[in-house]
Amino acid sequence: MDHIFTPDKNTFLVNSSGTGKTRLLYEGLCKHWGLFFTAAVDTFGLGSVDVQSVVNQRLPYDRYFTAVLNDEDATSDSGPVLANIALAYRRFSETLLARLLVFKLYIEIVAKGEFQESLTAFQWDNLNVVRFQFYMLQKTSSFPLK
Numbered sequence: 001m002d003h004i005f006t007p008d009k010n011t012f013l014v015n016s017s018g019t020g021k022t023r024l025l026y027e028g029l030c031k032h033w034g035l036f037f038t039a040a041v042d043t044f045g046l047g048s049v050d051v052q053s054v055v056n057q058r059l060p061y062d063r064y065f066t067a068v069l070n071d072e073d074a075t076s077d078s079g080p081v082l083a084n085i086a087l088a089y090r091r092f093s094e095t096l097l098a099r100l101l102v103f104k105l106y107i108e109i110v111a112k113g114e115f116q117e118s119l120t121a122f123q124w125d126n127l128n129v130v131r132f133q134f135y136m137l138q139k140t141s142s143f144p145l146k
Contacts, residue, residue, distance in 0.1 A: 005032040022046055022129075029125040035099050036128045046129050050098070054091045062087055102127075 004011055005028045013021050026046075029036060038047030039055070059065050065087050066073070066080035073080045106124060 001028050001031075004028055005034070026125065026129055029128065030122045033124065034128075035096075035103070036125070048128075050095045051092070054088075054095055058091050059084075059087060 001024070004013070004024070011034075013025060015021050022044075025036060028034075036047060037051050040052050041047050041049055060067055064083050066084055069078075069080055072078070075081065103124070106127070
């Protein structure tokens, strides 16, 4: 597992359904800090809907997004393709920034000693992977305080 989680390198794991990708990443993220992104939330509800929301709701309804390209616009340097790339870059950057800000807030709260338990990658992993817990944190104002 340590060869997958190496310092200063991003890890992208791609394989067919049911091969253990999520479990492998979950176990690795319990030991190593990281962010867990899924393109679509599966039937188990693991992951966040933020990327799925960008793809299915934010990009298609942006007035500058071209969902279906004409043959003449289907080149990498055409205006519509460049506009789509710029929009996708911005929307996914917003998603990453939001996740990083939540992570920063989590670290700051823990650093103040306001959590009952010590800071662990496992706790962060649960917030990162299990979207229901993330949803519940948004709906309540009570963190597990001392």
